[in-house]
Amino acid sequence: MGKYRFEEDEHVMFRKSLRKFLEKEAVPQYEQWEKDRLIPKSFWKRLGEMGFLCPQVEEQYGGLELDFRYAVIIGEEMERVGASLTGVGLHNDITVPYIEAYGNEEQKQRWLPGCISGDFITAIAMTEPGAGSDLANISTTAVRDGDNYVVNGQKTFITNGINSTHVVVAVKTDTKAESKHRGISLLMIEEGMPGFTKGRKLDKVGLHAQDTSELYFEDCVVPVANLIGEENKGFTYLMEKLQQERLVVAMAAQTASEDMLEMTVDYVKSRQAFGKPISAFQNTQFKLVEIATEVELGHSFLESLIEEHMAGKDIVSKVSMAKYWLTDTAKRISGECMQLHGGYGYMEEYKIARRYRDIPVAAIYAGSNEIMKTIVAKRMGL
Template identity: 45%
Template sequence: SPLQAEQLGTKRLEPSSAKSLLDIGTRKIFSSDHDIFRASARRFFQEEVLPFHAEWEKDGQVSRELWEKAGQQGLLGVAIAEKHGGIGADILSSAVVWEEQMYVNCTGPGFSLHSDIVMPYIANYGSEEQIKHFIPKMVAGKCIGAIAMTEPGAGSDLQGIRTYAKKDGNDWILNGSKVFITNGWMSDVVIVVAVTNREARSPAHGISLFLVENGTKGFIKGRKLNKIGLKAQDTAELFFEDVRLPASALLGKENKGFYYLMAELPQERLLIADMALASCEFMFEETRNYVKQRKAFGKTVAHLQ
């Protein structure tokens, strides 16, 4: 509980008082349980990710085996409720995973997007059948998730998307394209944001979400994109050409997709900010260690500043 966390946190150091910003046991928002989980996550990233990351950067993707190992380690779906098949921990436990990945400077695994962006949509808005079908497999790392919002002509402005799903009896026919989709190449299921009512009084009132599984006829994965960074992260173009989807592929209610996106985006932005901060902490410590060891003109660089 928050009270227990506060009580446990009274004896904890703030990072500014610790030997290193990466020390386990700092920050009063975390508890001893978080510390135990952090130690486990840190060991996983140091042993299962760091030694192989350079090779994955050449491949443009991580291995599927890594995803299943992460599932076995309990690092996926951490904050998803147990009743849905998740781990049932809190958002701070999810933050531990985000941060520890950044502390090894390995950006390839798309665990955070999979666990804390894609899965909450299914857990919060999905039907019982959708939850049972996807969540346990996603927690196990056997089903990789992605979300397809960005298009060549629409990114931050979600009301400008052109991908369109038209009703055909009880089915939907999906057409359009998406770009810069994280986990796109390896994805087994993609949440696709599409217009479903072109006559809506505003674009926000005519957007829906669909679950599109890999292998669905007309769902085409384009090339993995070459990027200046995040090279081991499989970022892809996705194309939808007359993709026929059953009514059961609709995630949540028809034309409510924009509201679901607005409800979930704040946590997604928090995730990105925390990962960016953790990455900065890692680079700060790398720099500090370097200037303490590197010698020039008979002194360490730190003594010349």
């Protein structure tokens, strides 16, 4: 039986085969990737070959037209290997959908096949050194010059930054727009375009195999043909697509929590102290029961939420709740599960150690948890 009530036989089988693939081609390499601070492009190609990249895309562009349940499974299985693989989810479920939803026919033909094959790796660049939560306040500009835009500015904290060949960049096309939200557009800026350079790979607390980096645009020339959707509508596009981004992040956090619970239950059963397994102490039991309960709560909530998302309902409030609660919970769980591992929990060779230093950023990115709360508050009429 599937993990979710909406999983059917084909989903269960899909999950199985993906897990098998990852166990063979990702799990054994993962530690090395962490040391290299990069997932090699060759792995992306393998994912493409196997049909694990953007399977939702329409067949005419090389996709498999699979529904969102497959995205759920891919997201979860990648996360299970280790948190740095979420860059794949970003590509599949966050950036490529901008092309699908707002790209024109020519753009779809130009970009989607490469995204599916793994030849193109995408990123989305909103954040700047001076503007994160307050997205409307970005200062990267794109000035129209004939058939091109001339882009100037800097982005930072960009996931897939080093590997990416195609970056959806939020730019100001109208710096005089009355409301700051109005003047923003999305440009697809490609590796190799003049004036586009990648900055250093950022040194992070965790997510070591994930290449997060700065991007620089200095009089970068981008053809107007790379404008995604209409000019000055970028903010609206971002707000629309951010819902799925938050869902993806929430799902990853839930998977992390499930994984931590499982490994810790195993650990405490086998580790002995004072002549009995650590699992025999009531404190251990109660802590793990509390975590298991939160995992069940998260599961039911997410299950309903995914269903609503697939049914096309407005999930803004609920996905904001899910994003904040599931990431905060996973963060707390990581500390508690590390603790139950004793000294071993602090050693990199134990997966719980990696979980601990990978998870806290989930409370920050994709809209910080504080921003999630302001969104819900507004919708509650507070």
